[in-house]
Amino acid sequence: MTTTMTAEQAGRFADVVERLAENVSHAVQGKPHVVRLALVTLLTGGHLLLEDAPGTGKTSLARALAQSVRSTTSRIQFTPDLLPGDITGVSVLDQGTGRFVFHPGPVFASIVLADEINRASPKTQSALLEVMEEGRVTVDGVSHPVGEPFLVVATQNPIEQAGTHRLPEAQLDRFLIKTSIGYPDHATTLRILESAAEPPHSDPLPSIVTPEGVLLLMAEARTVHVEAAVNDYVSRLVQATRDAPETRLGASVRAALGLVRAAKTYAASSGRHYVVPDDVKALAVPVLAHRLVLDPEAEFDGATSEGVVARALLDVAPPGGVAQA
Known part of the structure; x- marks a missing residue:
């Protein structure tokens, strides 16, 4: 029997989450909401998709997360000529023993930055699927676990479309959260410019928790209590995205599970051992919107996935009798 988290x-x-967020914010300034979403993704055991223009701090975010949890990090620059083996690794013949030896690829790190993932071919994009879902790579019939914790931070440039391949719905559904860092405000930009004389990444961030500590936090987050009324609320929200006239494909069951699991982590990061409807509302757009497939005519008329989820939040009443944040 699973023990429920205590107050x-x-x-x-x-x-712990507050100290992690403060630490990461030294590298990604002025974006506390994005930092919190990244930590929720990590501690829920999911993956993060960032849709941003170049130079907004995506690499800094991944590196800061890795340093904060004392973990390894790697960066994969996706290009049209990138092959699946360039990501997962390959088996090479050892001339001395006459046996094939597996050489792990850059995906064997705790936090992997997959930069501009939509520039690679669909075959190479799909090479990430098993790793993201199963946490292991299979080469020549042999499975190689990538270890835990494991977080893929993938990015795509929303501006440049030439030479890109849109991520298939099956792969988008593997990302727990999609968000955008965006440009900093004026005050934050001034602080960044004032420190421009310092070499980038000259001072590594201190580690706040160990990888083992992250796994413990992940296990604790799964024990947060969720009332039946909150599960019913999530189910009705998901159904509303399916019934919306603008959508050809609504949020999946995986999306509903992801929303509940992320809400548990979000509640614990707020100091609560139970989920409230406001947790679901705070995460509905970043968890659900990228999984919707819009009707082409509705999209041409200006409909957006974020708008569909926002309207579902307005139309679906939260449960009564459940505490609010």
Whole structure:
């Protein structure tokens, strides 16, 4: 029988997340909401998709996360000529022994930055699918676990479309959260410019928790209590995205599960051992919107996935009798 998180455990969880967020914010300034979403993704055991123009701090975010949890990080620059083996690794014949030896690729790291993932071919994009879903790579019939924790931070440039391949719905559904860092505000830009004389990444960030500590936090987040009324609320929200006239394909069951799991982590990071409807509302757009497939005519008329989810939040009443944040 699974033990439910206590109020004391929730308080300790929130304290650790607050220290992690403060640490990462030294590298990604002025974006506390994005930092929190990234930490929720990590501690839920999901993957993060960032849709941003170049130079907004995507690499800094991945590196800061890795340093904060004392983990390894790697960066894969996706290009049209990138092959699946360039990501996962290959088996090479050892001349001395006459046996094939597996040489792991850059995906064997705790936090992997997959930069401009939509520039690679669909075959190479799909090479990430098994790793993201199963946490292992299979080469020549042999499975190689990538280890835990494991987070893929993938990016795509929304501006340049020439020479890109749109991510298939099956792969988009593997990303727990999609968000955007965006440009910093004026005050944050000034702070960044004032420190421009310092070499980038000259001072590594201190580690806040160990990888083992991250796994413990992930396990604790799964024990947050969710009332039946909140599950019913999530189900009705997902159904509303399916019934919307603008959508050809609504949110999947995986999306509903992801929303509940992320809401548990979000609640614990807020110091609560139970999920409230406001947790679901805060995560509905970043968890659900990228999984919807819009009707082409509705999209041509200006409909957006974010708008469909936002309207579902307005149309679907939250459950009564459940505490609010």
